[in-house]
Amino acid sequence: MKFSIIVFPGSNCDHDAYHAAKHVLGHDAEFIWHKETGLKGADVVVLPGGFSHGDYLRTGAIARFSPVMAAVADFARGGGPTLGICNGFQILCEAGLLPGAMLRNRDLKFHCEHVWIRVDQTDTPFTALAKKGQVLRIPIAHGEGNYYAEPDVIEELESERRVIFRYCDARGEATDASNPNGAINGIAGICNAARNVVGLMPHPERACEPLLGSADGLVLFESVVSVLAAHGGAR
């Protein structure tokens, strides 16, 4: 199984995603520089966190123009499992592969802390092994993670069950107090209509080893591995 991790200038969680895929899960992983045009035989594409191009403009706004994004779009539209984490989520939104955008956190401050998120849907390649309603303890680290979309888009996301992760408390209740950034409906992660492209603000790759305080993020990676294996393994 091969994870291709896209590296934009300013990506800084690329090594973390690589470490999780390669050293924790024991799969093949390769960095793909943003100027490349191919994905080197990817089975899974990960757009990692960071500050692509410094994020001096809107987050992810420049990264979507990188040459590699055409290949990512092809891969995603062809049904390839694609995961955008934090800045990767923002880039997927800017690239039109996921709807919506991120506003600044409602208290205008960067937040780095463990939060709880609830898995609301399990029919995506990244949540297949999770239980519906399962509560995961995973860190966030962002200044602009306040998910926003027009009301009709939110309605569509909800009615099509495309809100995959929601901020919640330890018992799984999605309350305003458990929402760290003000995201509409406590949205922490969503998928596209075909359900193969998932973006989330929390960092599952930071929660793959008990030594780091949580291994709850593993389920995302293990899910995609198991789904691909069920479909006849790596291509």
Add this chain to the structure above:
Amino acid sequence: MPIDREVLDRHGLTREEYDRIVRSLQREPTLTELGIFSVMWSEHCSYKSSRVHLRKLPTEGPRVLQGPGENAGAVDVGDGLAAVFKIESHNHPSFIEPYQGAATGVGGIIRDIFTMGARPIALMNSLRFGEMDGRDGARTRRIVEGVVAGIAGYGNSIGIPTVGGEIAFDNRYAANPLVNVFCLGIARADALVKGSASGIGNPVYYVGSKTGRDGIHGATMASAEFDEKSAEKRPAVQVGDPFMEKLLLEACLELMQTDALIGVQDMGAAGLTCSTCEMGSRGGAGIEIDVMHVPQRETGMTPYEIMLSESQERMLLVVKKGREAEVERIFEKWDLHAAHIGFVTSDALMRVKDHGRVVAEIPNSALVDAAPVYNRPTARPAYLDEVQKFDPSSLPPVAPQTALFALLGSPTIASKRWVYRQYDHMVRTNTIVLAGMGAGVVRLKGTARAIAMSVDGNGRYCYLDPRRGAMLAVAEAARNVACAGATPIGATNCLNFGNPERPEVMWQLVEAIEGIADACRALDVPITGGNVSLYNETNGEAIYPTPILGVVGVIDDAANVVSRTFKGEGDEIFLLGEGRGQLDGSEFLKVLHGAVKGRPPQIDLARERSLIALLTRLAAAGYVRSAHDCSDGGLAVTLAECSFESGSIGLEVDMPLHVGQAPNSMRLTATLFSESPSCVVISVQPKDVTAVVKLASDLGVPAHRIGRTGGTRIAVRVAGQDAIDCTVAEAERLWSTAIERHFEGRAA
């Protein structure tokens, strides 16, 4: 332009220093040359007031791979790896422009680390501000917000975790905050890169941001006192670009994988001037550059401005002749332009041309080695006799619980969550003790090991007794690292003091350096580098003398790392060490009685050394569930903090009375709030109690079994007498909200 008194004043040079320049050049300098001398001979770059005393610091040891003199120090951490680290100040810029001042401080220290060939993996910081509700409270809050946001903005973007630090608030820093930033990186021990130029004819490259007029005379500014006009110096503060630095970091590390690189140095203080002459000087070579090749952000810049600019995110590299294309290709990959601005010469001169015309030609030795060194006069300050007089029996009584609550709610002691939550402290997935839980600890991927680090200092102690205060700072940093389970192996220091031309300040500096030297020797932590920040005065009022120590330690098995908080109910609580029952110089005295009095406790370094050895052995054996040292606020605060963020695990203890010099009426208070050195509270599972007692006894460390974890209350008795009984929840609420309250307009 004639070089008169006014020109010299503007350059911060004395007439004697000017004469020295003329002697070393054997002619009058040009204005460009004068500018070059002024920054290289500034206090900031030349350490002219501190150098004779810095020699007293121990800098060698079996694990030291690189001592002072390079961009950063390095120690051997095993597995063929080196930890490269240093601490540096950015005090003056952070007062003038808090966000950019702090941000560029972070950028500067990161460059020092990757310049050595190390990938930076952790940041820490030590901050001092005025009181947030004191005189100038509004200004202080603005500075706090700006500095924290600046540190966050830079560190988060570049992707290096800020894993911890310390903050204290005191009005002595109201008009002169301290921003000391620490960075640690990991390199292959056999592949450390030096900042030296060699190989006649080798090309010299400039990479990074373009040069602008920002930061001209930053080093000179950092070498003078402040007054009302300091705001006019804002253009001397630079603007940071963490994205550019991220590109530089990745490109330089990629280049270092090849063998095309000879040496590299960042352009920090004194910019192109300092990097050019220091690289030449270290390599015993000369460097010739032509400023017309230097990428410029503005038009019409003079050679003087180009040489003195402190624009950020710039590097100077010497590479092997014939490998230019390879080098340029790596930088192009990262969208960086590497400009070929000169070459290495054999004449040991720093030669600067402008379109082929020589505008400066100075022997490196004149700039670096012949810089003035002052053995400035010292005098014991008169205030000491007055402040060291302290009679605890004069204090009005305060109920212990009232005192505890006041201390927990004081910003210096309270939780710093409001601060560190703004720092990405987890990126790179190495952080195994999260911010706020003790020393910063990062694991080393690919090995079983982890590195612990702590930055500590107490200006109030040093004001009362700089020698003792400095020793206590070394001991506390080493002890914090040991509490995490690590063996301390090296240190770096940042010496923040007032105007060294005042004999009283100079006396404080010398006492502190000697105290650091003694403590580092006794605890086996050589100083591998650091920074001196003088002239921390505004309108003639100096800060507290504030040496900050950064200590680095190694844990052989990352699985044995220990943090501050209790881990379960029914564990036995031990006090390791003996309390002093002494309130001198304590946070208690300051917060409850508004007094800064007495002499801080005398530390017994042999005892400290035994305690540190015990802590690391207990941790390696897996006996310690939590460890937290007695520090600001004393043992009562230490105990409460073991319960905080533990999931509300309470405690019930009965402590022996620590008699000290306190009169009978004060003994209970003194036991609870004495900031006794060499004391640590640990929790241990009942099955390990016998082994812990045995090991402590073997090492000669007193181990008092004082109680148990459990319940939801903090219940503390002293020699059977009730002292404190409150819920963890009510105490924790005070502690956890004290800082953010100030930013929500709800300050009491």
